[in-house]
Structure formats: structure tokens, C-alpha cells
Amino acid sequence: MNSFGIKLRFSTFGESHGTAIGTLLDGVPAGLEIDEAYIQSELDRRKPGKSEFETARKEADKVEILSGVFEGKSTGTPIAMIIYNTNQKSKDYSNIKDVFRPGHADFTYFHKYGIRDYRGGGRSSARETAARVAAGAIAKLMLQELDIKVESGICEVAGIESQEFDYKAAKTSIIYALDPKQESAQKEAILEAKKAHDSVGGVSRVRIQGVPIGLGEPLYYKLDGVLADAMMGLNAVKAVEIGDGILSARTLGSQNNDPIRKSGFESNHSGGILGGISNGEEIVLNVHFKPTPSIFKEQHTVTTHNEEVDFALKGRHDPCVAIRGTVVCEAMAALVIADMLLLNMGSTMEGVSKYYK
């Protein structure tokens, strides 16, 4: 159950403090130019230790392609990519060996499997998301060929909301802020929490442009359903909205329906998806991240022997996981769209006949 997607399917492996993490990306059409520098640049956007808004753990996150690429192009065979862990300080974690960190997966992994790699959360660490970003970068290369663009940014930190969504600005913001006017307040909220040994939540907004009409496989592999799974499955995510999301439940039908004109839709409350299928408009998602559970304040918890203790975490952690998380949201969105593109081929007999004749 460590795979995602149907026709474009990736699997990941690896633990936070193991030898390496990596991904196997299966189903990439042959003949795609694989720009390794681009893949690395995507990883660089997610990698830790770039600023005071992130964990101090430094990882080069150098990706190596092991298979599936020949003379710079994909061959149709699985593309394996590996990232060796270099800066794992397992000693940091000796103090949590026997303790369940509140808000973490320690408790559930231990009870499910009866054994756990406690070093940095092992498999449950957000470190695994580097592998997703590597796979997502290749998905993005595919989408580029079809003029589909996936972008994202942070639209809320600690309740401080963006008033506008400037995806270009987000690219150069150290916290990927969508609204330059809110950026400094958002930064301040992060640093304040950090100083208080606490953490804050945030919201990533993802926008996908250029998606053709027709992506999504109803009724049980709908575009919105699969995007929701992809996002909710990320560490710390507790809510996902498509289009107007929660607001749409508070409007009237006459306000929420998007009128249709010859040239397209007059509004986009739906966020580009109707009946689980893309309608040609921008696809828009909001992904809500809880505050990092790793805080340095004392908390109530129990040991693996079910003894109650008061416990203050040590180590290096992001004060707001949403920041680097938004890069992962983009990767997941790209992987979903690319999978849906491949799945949609064959929707009509006319398309099939044309393909084979």
C-alpha cells in the first residue's frame, strides 16, 4: 500500500533515518525528455534547512536516477530514483525511543505493527515526501509537454489569510506566500511560535491551469476524490477544499452555480471540476495543514509501556509544516493530473480507433 495512481503509478520507500529514500515511477510514456536538473530544482524547493522558517536539519537531497532513462529520454520502463540520507542524527531520537510524541504517528505505528523505527518517526516522517517531489517533477515534465501548469503557494499562516493569490510572488517568497502584503505578518507568526517552542498551522493553495475537459474517471476514481485522497494523505493535512469548498455549503444554488457561456464558464465556484470531471477551468484546491506536532513544550504522554510521563521534545523541526508542504501538494497534484490524462485516453471508441489507425 505504498503506491499511488493507476496508469502513472509511483511507489516510495525509505525511512527518515535509514540508508536512503526513493521512488519508483511506473507508466511514464516513452520518449519524454528527462531533465535531471529540473528534478533536482524541485527537490531543492522542498529541501530542509534553507531558512529560519524551516527545520535546521540540512539534507542535500541529491537525487540519482537508477533506471528507466536512456540517452536522456524515458524508455517506458520504471524510473527509479534514490536519495541517500546524509544528515540523520539518530542520537537526536534516543530520547523518544520509548515515548509516543503527542500528535505524531508513533502511537499508531507501534500498535499496528508491534515494532517501530523510532528514529525521526521512521516511515511516518515527512522526509518521505522528498520522494513524492522527485516523482512529481517528472509528472510536471509530462504536463509541460501538454501546456498544463501546476503552481501553489501559502494562502494562510496561523489564521492570517491572503487577500490575493500571486503565484509568481510565491515562487520567490521564502515561505511561498501568495500575498506579498501578508507575508511579513505570516513570517512573524511563525517566528513567534518558534520562539515560544510552539508551532503554527497553514494552508496551501494549488492551482492547475490548462487541464483539458474530461479528466476524471467517474464514479469511483473522480478527479476531486483522488485529489482529496492525495492531499489528505499528506502528513499533517486535516482538510481539503475544492473550489469554493466550505463556503459553497453556505451559499444558494443560484449563487454557487457557474453560468456557462460560449467562451466558457462565467465564474469558477466549482474549482474546475463538475461530476468528478475537469471542465476546462482552473482547478483550485485548498489544503489545510495542522501545526507541526513536534513542539518543544512539555506535554502529557505515555511510554511504550503505557506509563504516563511529561515530555519535552528535542531536535530539529519545522515550525510550520505547511511551508515546505506546499511543494509536496504541487507534486501530488501533478501526479494525479498526469495519471488522469493517461486514464482518459480510451474514453471514446472514436479516440481508440483513431489511435490505432
Added chain:
Amino acid sequence: MNSFGIKLRFSTFGESHGTAIGTLLDGVPAGLEIDEAYIQSELDRRKPGKSEFETARKEADKVEILSGVFEGKSTGTPIAMIIYNTNQKSKDYSNIKDVFRPGHADFTYFHKYGIRDYRGGGRSSARETAARVAAGAIAKLMLQELDIKVESGICEVAGIESQEFDYKAAKTSIIYALDPKQESAQKEAILEAKKAHDSVGGVSRVRIQGVPIGLGEPLYYKLDGVLADAMMGLNAVKAVEIGDGILSARTLGSQNNDPIRKSGFESNHSGGILGGISNGEEIVLNVHFKPTPSIFKEQHTVTTHNEEVDFALKGRHDPCVAIRGTVVCEAMAALVIADMLLLNMGSTMEGVSKYYK
């Protein structure tokens, strides 16, 4: 792509105004008592035409089991169930034959498939969810054997929020309202919209009790991810929250983490899921439904020949799809939990050895 689940897997078929709808439920363990009256009672909760808060279309929604049950018990083979459509007035739909209803899947189905069964939305109609409820009823019978309980109710209509969550009250409320004190205001909002030829949105809240620790298959078949997919894939749903959901992105880590004590968790902000795995607490979801797109006001739209028209829908529709939708949320939740229960068997070698020795 009309199937859901891995070990407990159901597939559905059928169109709103076709001969029949139905489901194939595969993977039900053998020896489960199949109480047909119970299945019918679940369908009765969802069936249309019970009150002024629902569409006037009357369907008996009489379910018939075709296979997989012998002498009252499941045999381990697929359970097929069929519901014949009896009250389809296809004439109602002749006026939408060439028009895309705003907010509906008409537009996307037509463009994806090049052909569509326009009668009542065909496959994209919420009528299909009756098949889900039938499958969900059997999942609930499975869960009952393990003392797991899935319940739900409406916690918001047109922005009017519940202050308390009384699942018992919801069972007897005609609009499944969780808060008896808000019920009449919520009803009023629905009827007011209806009178104005408009519609309102609403929110279903689902609670699952008695779930053992350990359900969910990380990292790509997580319990929260799959629940999000299941819910977001329902007609009209635009947002899904687990536990505190959107609120958790606005709190501090120290507030949001649930402290652990010997006897369990001190709070349940997480909604019973950590790292994609159940932690033994109540699982709680909020599912946000947009207002019914079928409204009787004039709207801008285009025809299948891309001609602009102003169009006012006729026919019979729910003024608030969330109401009957909550029954479907319950069914989907039960199906997800039952699938996860089966998948979790085999998590440890100790469990496997014990099973076979």
C-alpha cells in the same frame, strides 16, 4: 473505474432513468448473517419523496439480493443487489436533452464521452447512491459484529450551525438534524430557498465509534485519505474535514496536539486518526455539500451545439442534497472501515502465524 475498496470492494451500475441500478459487493467474509430487512431499512432512510424537504420523485427503492447469500448467510462470493427504477418520468427531461444544466455534470460527461444519457443526469445522478447505501448496509452488518458503530447527522444547513451533536436525535429528525434546537431554523431555510426556486447547502457530520487501533494502510491507502476520497467523490461535496479540520490550521501545536494518558487521549482534535491510522478514538468527519445545482430560476447556459440560452429547469429535486446525502456518507464510511479491517489483518507476522496455526 466504477469500483471502490480493495479487499471489500463494491462496484455499482445503473442510470437514473435506466432499467435498474445495483451493486456488486465483493469480499464479504463468509458466514455473516445478511438481514435483508435491515438493508431495506437503510435504503428507506435515503429514499426520496418522504417529506417536503426532499424531491417529490417517489421510488420504493426495493432492493433484491441476486447472489452471494445462501440460507441467510454470506458465502464469500459476490453479493449482487438490484433496485429497479419505477418512477422515472423521462419526459421531465426532454427539455434538457440539448442543454447543459449549470452546476451539473452534463457538460463534462458530454465532452468526455461524446454521448450522454440526459435523462435525469444518467449515471451522474445522485440516484446511484442508493446502490452505495445497499452495499454500506452490509458493511454495517459486518461492523456490528465487531461493535463498531457508524452514525451521522446534519450539523449545518445554509450556514446555520449545530451547537451540539445529538446523533440519537438525528435518527428521528426528518432532516437528520444533529441539534434539535437548530432544527426548525434549518428547516425554515430549506423551505424558504425552495419557495424562491433556489437551493441551499449543508454539512454532514459522521462519527465512527469502536474502531480498533491500527486501521489504515500507510502511506498511500491511509484511513483519512481514503475517507476523503470516499466523501469528496459524492455528488455535490466540495470539502472534507477530519477531526478539527480547518480549525486545526488556525491553532498552535500546543493546543492541537492531543495529550496521551494511560486510559487514552485527553482530547480528540485529530478526529481519531494519526499518521493515517486509527488511534482508537472516535473518528469524526465533516462533509460539506454545495447547494443542489438543480434550481428553478432562469440561468445562463449553452446548448450541446454551444448556443447561449437562458434556461429554467423543471422537474423534481431536493432543495438541500446534504439531507439525504448524510445517509450516503454513513454508508461510505462503513465501507471504508470494513475494507480497512480486512486489509489490516496480516499487519504482523505474529497475527499471521496465529491465524494459520
Added chain:
Amino acid sequence: MNSFGIKLRFSTFGESHGTAIGTLLDGVPAGLEIDEAYIQSELDRRKPGKSEFETARKEADKVEILSGVFEGKSTGTPIAMIIYNTNQKSKDYSNIKDVFRPGHADFTYFHKYGIRDYRGGGRSSARETAARVAAGAIAKLMLQELDIKVESGICEVAGIESQEFDYKAAKTSIIYALDPKQESAQKEAILEAKKAHDSVGGVSRVRIQGVPIGLGEPLYYKLDGVLADAMMGLNAVKAVEIGDGILSARTLGSQNNDPIRKSGFESNHSGGILGGISNGEEIVLNVHFKPTPSIFKEQHTVTTHNEEVDFALKGRHDPCVAIRGTVVCEAMAALVIADMLLLNMGSTMEGVSKYYK
């Protein structure tokens, strides 16, 4: 686990003596003309009771389409088909209620599930294959659009081998014999066994013409592997050969390799598949069926209480299951090829780009 295929996926339901059997066919491209008379004609080829070479059980095997077809064409939504059982004489089976028939699945179903529908073998009966033939007929309609032809016939009965393979002759032979010169000897062998209350085995040969180069998804959804699964999964099948099959293990490389010329391959020892991918030549399979386990001679067996008994079966059975089985082999082959056609779309980035531009 009652589904087969990935993009074209069918699921079946139903027991030999239950209410109905049926199939759900998912993934049929929209816009395919669904010729119901053709589907029925395929079922008629498989249906029992047509001659003394088959079981005396008479079933009309009248198929009804419940969904997925609108105005004569597929809509892209799942096509459900149902066949009601009409001539089930459950009384025939009261004598096997507590006895495991040798060579049958009675023993294994009982031990796996702890319960079994003993009437005619329940789910394990070859009656289920009618549902496969219905699904296969639609796959054949798809293949016809692409000039792909699936045919079959019986190339061996009771060790009497065909010297030639005349697929046209097979179509009109009551035992689907490929070699008109061997037909009478083969018939005699069947009737002789029948008279002796015994049964005989046989071999079906399937030929697929017009398959484009490139079908098959290596390395774990290879064309030959999936065909082998499809055929070995049929009741009574104990061996599957592709191309020269067993003989190829007894030749030299220099004899077995098919030389390639501009115009194609000089020979076809490979049976049209290299590296799990079609090479454009005829695909050829041999499918070996054991003799019908249902014989009327006394046999050693045990009861469900593990008491030893000598037991002679009563009822109506095919003296050679391979005969009607060959129609099912064709259906399965067609379903596999159609699935592979859809899966292969998207193998190259060039193909994907062309499709979307």
C-alpha cells in the same frame, strides 16, 4: 476478487442455482454500437442442451442489458448484464449436500468459507462462464471496429488430435472441431465415455488475428502472462501453451527462433508474443481441459463430516467440458486483448501529445 482486467474490467456474480448470474463490464469506450443480437448469439454458442455432446440442462440464457447503453450505444458507464436462471433443478443436488464430489471445488470451498451453496456447485459451477461470454461479446464488438478477430475450436478430444486447424469448419461443427476429418472419431470418443458414465478431456485452440504490434504491459502485465491467467482460471483447465508451447522446450534455438524479414516473421513458433508483447503475428494458444469431474461412476469420497463414502453422482453434465469451454476461451481472449489495447494507449509521449492536441 471477482473482477478481471484493468482498464476494461469485468466483474461477475451469481451461482449455478441462484436467482441470476450476470456481469458488470466497466471501461467500454463510449460510442460503441452495442448489438444485442450479437451478444445473444455468442451466448447461444455456449448455452447448454444443444446436443447429446452436452449436458441435458436447458437454459435459454437470455441476456438483458441493465445499464451503460443509451440509444444503442455505449455511454462510457458500466454495462450491467443479467441472465436469470430458469432451469435449475436444485433437487438434483440434494444428494450432494453433504458430500464432496471428487475433482470438484466442493471440498475447497467448504474448507475456505465454512459454508457452501452446494446446489450445482454454486459459484464454482461453469455456469458462471455465461457471464464471461456476455462480457466477451462486447469486447469482440470493440475488436471488430479495429479489425481484430478472435476465433477458436477444439483441436483435441480424448487424445485424438487435429491434423489441421480449420476455424471456419469449427464454427459449424456441433463440437467445434477444427479438423473435419477427426470430428467423427472425436464425437465417438465423447459418446463412448458418456455411455460408460465417464468423461473425456479436450483441448481448445484460440487464434487471434489482426493484433497490432505493441500490446502487453511488461514486466508484470505481459500479454502471455495475462492470457495464461485468463485461461488457467477457467474451470477444468490444467495447462496453457502459447505458440509452440511445450514443443518449443524440445527444439534448438536455431529452430525455435522466428527469423524476421521486411514483410514480417518467417515463422510463428512464438505464437505472436515476444517479451510479453504482441509482435503483429497471429496469437495462438492451446488450452487444455481435464475431463469433466462430474461422472456417474461410483467414487471414493468423504462427507462434510469427514466420513468415507462411496458415491455415484446423478444429474446432468457435459461429458467433455472443453467443447463449450472453447467459447469461453474466446471470450476471455477477447477481453484480454481489448484491455491491452486500452492500456497500450499512452505508451509513448508522442501518442499522448497527439491525442490531446
Added chain:
Amino acid sequence: MNSFGIKLRFSTFGESHGTAIGTLLDGVPAGLEIDEAYIQSELDRRKPGKSEFETARKEADKVEILSGVFEGKSTGTPIAMIIYNTNQKSKDYSNIKDVFRPGHADFTYFHKYGIRDYRGGGRSSARETAARVAAGAIAKLMLQELDIKVESGICEVAGIESQEFDYKAAKTSIIYALDPKQESAQKEAILEAKKAHDSVGGVSRVRIQGVPIGLGEPLYYKLDGVLADAMMGLNAVKAVEIGDGILSARTLGSQNNDPIRKSGFESNHSGGILGGISNGEEIVLNVHFKPTPSIFKEQHTVTTHNEEVDFALKGRHDPCVAIRGTVVCEAMAALVIADMLLLNMGSTMEGVSKYYK
């Protein structure tokens, strides 16, 4: 499509002359002791260059575990294993860069993907099977815990058949011969073909003991069907038999049925599988390998530009792929049985209830 299995699922990556090959094994129950030396010993059985009966290419086939194991035990997370290629002489292959080798997958890969890694067959090389053996070794460790034993040997080379099946002898035979009396004749046949720049075919026989009754998920994930897929999907395999296989089609029902007694079955013509489900007897398969297509005689073929040429291969190749292939058959059999063991948990409600209470 580079994954196999459902609950125990492995994926492989890598090309013959790329950086590395490897596997990702997902679904291993937690707490299994992972004996790395054993895994290596299984790889050693398959590795090339051990004798004159094999290719001269020498590979250490040193396996490294990258994830999923902590303090010597499986953790329930995916186990990634990598084998770096060390002795790839790509120059050997410059002469086949533009030529399709007869009997190879060169032709089909090129036409399917429009690009191919020609070095040693790239992905289509049997080198990939080392990754299967690594995964299979872990499956075998699982099976050992349950007293299930998978063994194999060569029962036919160049038409020279074993008269007896001595699996112990096969373990120490350099060609894994099951019949010590036939071994020297079989060896001779291989060397003779080798001397003549030709190759021979062979047959692997696999035996699985200790399988509990009930494995196999009818009707479309049957034990025999999935084994057939697993074996037919191996390089060079052209036929698969279960139990008596082809012979069973030539016997009478009264001869072929296995009578049942209190203590078990009186014979095992069925090869341990009835209705796609294990019956508790030994499972027996024969897997037929064609002669190695890589021969050093001149052959007719075409170039990638479709020009006819006469071509004699150079390089290093096995004169009989069945020999090392039998180790891979074992691995695949072990993986299938282990997957089926996990899938079977949950067949009965009684089993589920017991597991959770």
C-alpha cells in the same frame, strides 16, 4: 505495470546494463526476521557465471537492503533492495544497436515504445529476475514461519526427461537436475548445443509443500491462474502445467479425479488445486522454457530501419535459460503463495471476529 501481487506486492526496476536493478517489496508483515545471508544465498543460486552451463558474465549480485528493516526485523513498511550492476560490458552490444535479435523482445519493445535501451536487452533482459529472487527470498522466510516449503528443479532438458523427482539432489546439482540418472545426458545436451553455437530448452518443476487448504481467491484471482501468470510472465516460458497438466486432457474422468479419504486425497492429479483453491496436497507445476534465443549462428533479421540483414550474435549467454530460470520459478511461486496467505485472512466472519477480539 511493473508490480505483482495484491497484499504482498513487489515492484522491480532496472535494466541489464543500467546502474542498478532492484525491488520494492510491500506488505511484508511486521516482525519477520530478515536473514540477509539467506537472501544473498538465494541470489547466489541464480547468479550467472558459476559454470560452463551458464553465461560467462560474472555478477556478484550483492544485494543491499535500503529500507523496511529495523534491528533485523521487518517493520511493515516497504522493503527496498538494490543490486548494482558491476560487470556490464555495454560494448558487447554495440553490434545489436540497430538490429532486432530473432526470438528476443528487441522488436516489440522498439515498436511499442519507439525507443529502447539495446544494451543487453535493457529491461527485457532476464537480469531483472535477480530482483524477483531477492523478493522471493523474503517470501520464503515468511513461508518458513508457517512450515511451507517451495522447491524446484529441472525435470527436462532438450527433451531428456527426468524419471524421478529428487528435490534434494537438485539442490546440489550444478544444473539443478531432479534426476541424477539423467543429469549427465542433460549436461551433455547443453554442452553440445553450446559447441554448435546453439541453445536448448528445458522444463522446471516446482513443488510446494505444507500449503493450508483454502488459498486462492476465486473466481478471478485463483491460485492456479495467478501461478500461471507468474510463470508465463518469465522470460522464455511458453507453457505452464498444473498437476498432470496436458496429460489430464488425455485421461478419463474416472482416472483423473482424485478420490478423497479421511486422511486426504488418494492421488494428486490435480496438483493440489481444485476450483482455483489449494486442497492441502502438494502443489506441483511444470514450467516450459524455450531455448535461449541468443545463439551465435547466423540468422535472418532486420534492422531498426527495416533493412534485411544476416546476423550472428556475439556476447555471453546461457545455453539453456531453464537452468537458472528454475530459481526464479521458485521465487515467483513463493511470492504467490505468500500473497494468497495474506489475502485469505478474512475469508470468514468467524476468522475476522477472532482476529479482532
